[in-house]
Amino acid sequence: MSKTIAINAGSSSLKWQLYEMPAETVIAKGLIERIGLPESVSSVSFDGDKHVTVKDIHNHTEAVAILMNDLKSLAIIDHFSEITGTGHRVVAGGELFKSSVLITDEIAKQIENLAELAPLHNPANAAGIHAFRALLPNATHVAVFDTAFHTTMPPVAYRYPVPNDYYDKYAVRKYGAHGTSHMYVSQKAAEYLGKAPEELKLITAHIGNGVSLTAIDGGKSVDTSMGFTPLAGVMMGTRTGDLDASIIPYIMVKTGITDVNELIDIFNKKSGLAGISGSSSDMRDILKGREEGDEKATLAFDLFINRIQKYIGQYLAVLNGADAVVFTAGIGENSGPVRKAIVDGLSWFGLDIDESKNIVGADGIISTAAAKVKVLVIPTDEELVIARDVEKLSQ
Numbered sequence: 001m002s003k004t005i006a007i008n009a010g011s012s013s014l015k016w017q018l019y020e021m022p023a024e025t026v027i028a029k030g031l032i033e034r035i036g037l038p039e040s041v042s043s044v045s046f047d048g049d050k051h052v053t054v055k056d057i058h059n060h061t062e063a064v065a066i067l068m069n070d071l072k073s074l075a076i077i078d079h080f081s082e083i084t085g086t087g088h089r090v091v092a093g094g095e096l097f098k099s100s101v102l103i104t105d106e107i108a109k110q111i112e113n114l115a116e117l118a119p120l121h122n123p124a125n126a127a128g129i130h131a132f133r134a135l136l137p138n139a140t141h142v143a144v145f146d147t148a149f150h151t152t153m154p155p156v157a158y159r160y161p162v163p164n165d166y167y168d169k170y171a172v173r174k175y176g177a178h179g180t181s182h183m184y185v186s187q188k189a190a191e192y193l194g195k196a197p198e199e200l201k202l203i204t205a206h207i208g209n210g211v212s213l214t215a216i217d218g219g220k221s222v223d224t225s226m227g228f229t230p231l232a233g234v235m236m237g238t239r240t241g242d243l244d245a246s247i248i249p250y251i252m253v254k255t256g257i258t259d260v261n262e263l264i265d266i267f268n269k270k271s272g273l274a275g276i277s278g279s280s281s282d283m284r285d286i287l288k289g290r291e292e293g294d295e296k297a298t299l300a301f302d303l304f305i306n307r308i309q310k311y312i313g314q315y316l317a318v319l320n321g322a323d324a325v326v327f328t329a330g331i332g333e334n335s336g337p338v339r340k341a342i343v344d345g346l347s348w349f350g351l352d353i354d355e356s357k358n359i360v361g362a363d364g365i366i367s368t369a370a371a372k373v374k375v376l377v378i379p380t381d382e383e384l385v386i387a388r389d390v391e392k393l394s395q
């Protein structure tokens with residue numbers, strides 16, 4: 001038995017899960033938030049208890065040291081050396097990384113160099129990697145890329161119709177994201193459907209605060225809704241999704257915004273459900289507002305559903321039909337009303353939900369027996385995929 005830690009480092013947060021491997025048992029998990037801000041919060045869930053500490057944590061290196069010391073002080077581990085593997089979620093792997101890799105000095109440098117494609121995420125991912133490599137010099141360190149699953153997309157899906165040079169010289173193309181989640185739920189869906197992934201055409205819908213849909217043919221991603229960055233695709237909690245690029249210069253002139261990055265920030269952080277509702281990016285608030293007759297919340301909900309339906313329609317065309325649509329992530333796993341609203345508008349395509357199965361805690365097939373295209377709910381588990389990849393690459 002060995003202990004492996006799965007790390008998901010964001011720009012100001014670090015989410016972790018400690019596993020006993022190969023048993024795949026979760027020993028403890030936690031989240032450090034507000035890194036770099038006053039009063040950072042570190043929480044550790046272990047043995048049915050949640051331990052929370054509040055203190056200033058200035059950067060990811062400090063966060064990793066605090067997390068490792070918490071593991072010791074809570075007697076989750078006796079020595080750092082018990083952790084023999086670390087797995088790191090890396091958002092952008094560009095065209096370079098088609099699968100998970102052992103991290104060397106060179107790989108760590110390449111991950112840093114890919115920051116241009118994910119300026120908020122890759123530097124944080126790299127900081128987490130450096131901190132763990134320094135603290136656990138004898139452990140196996142593995143990078144798991146959000147983009148890797150999508151590297152099977154054909155050029156017809158990943159190229160944009162812009163001058164060739166932009167691709168040839170600057171690698172402007174669709175990379176997608178959430179790949180680990182799409183891969184995991186598609187493989188689980190195949191188990192539920194009693195078929196090999198190679199025999200199936202699936203549309204996976206990762207609907208959380210970030211939202212992306214993927215068309216999967218024979219186990220391979222052939223198209224996905226996020227693009228060059230995660231800003232593209234369907235409307236999300238705070239992101240616009242697809243937008244006419246001409247809006248950018250127009251809004252800049254109208255509002256006096258002179259730095260285009262300021263506008264991109266608004267498209268990433270103040271748009272989507274938050275932008276339309278004017279109140280919240282959280283689907284639970286939107287559903288409540290809609291129930292109470294709030295017109296803006298209702299419009300936000302309607303736009304959100306409409307954009308997802310349109311992408312499912314696109315992918316039914318891309319795949320020339322599908323065996324199943326799979327819902328996952330915070331909203332996809334937990335909101336029956338959202339799933340129902342999406343599927344109800346797609347009955348012509350042969351999607352049909354069984355209301356008695358579209359319930360809280362649903363896991364598996366929720367469509368009627370007669371439905372031509374099955375509908376499934378599958379809780380995603382990106383951390384488990386990361387821990388498994390560490391295990392695989394440690395052999």
Ligand code: AMP
Pocket residue numbers: 207208209210237281282283284285287329330331334335
């Ligand atoms: P994630 O990014 O996967 O953590 O998902 C976050 C989103 O899931 C937020 O918009 C939450 O409001 C939403 N969510 C979580 N639980 C529920 C629920 N029971 N009903 C509706 N939305 C939910």
